[in-house]
Amino acid sequence: MFTLEIDGRAIAVTDATPEAEARELLESLADEMIELESEGKQVWDGESPLKVRPATEEEIEAFDEAEMDEEPDEDDEPVVMFLVPIDGLDEDDEDED
Numbered sequence: 001m002f003t004l005e006i007d008g009r010a011i012a013v014t015d016a017t018p019e020a021e022a023r024e025l026l027e028s029l030a031d032e033m034i035e036l037e038s039e040g041k042q043v044w045d046g047e048s049p050l051k052v053r054p055a056t057e058e059e060i061e062a063f064d065e066a067e068m069d070e071e072p073d074e075d076d077e078p079v080v081m082f083l084v085p086i087d088g089l090d091e092d093d094e095d096e097d
Helices: 017-029 030-035 057-065 092-097
Strands: 002-006 011-014 048-053 080-083
Touching: 002 017, 011 017, 011 057, 017 048
Parallel strands: none
Antiparallel strands: 002 011, 002 048, 011 080
């Protein structure tokens, strides 16, 4: 597993392998990350380097324990999970409480 890190902050983790595929997948999210906010701050400023590195044990554990909206496909498509809260993504869940 591999993690996307920006300015020393782990942003997302993926189960894509090999590393080249993980890097391509995570870096393909760059345009979206400029638009996303986490706790009122832009996830990526469009200038800071995007670093892809092997995931830590804690990041792998968070990925494994995450409740996925869908069951994994038999196609084994790689999954990306954000490690930071993304503003606005859980609004529907909060409304149900």
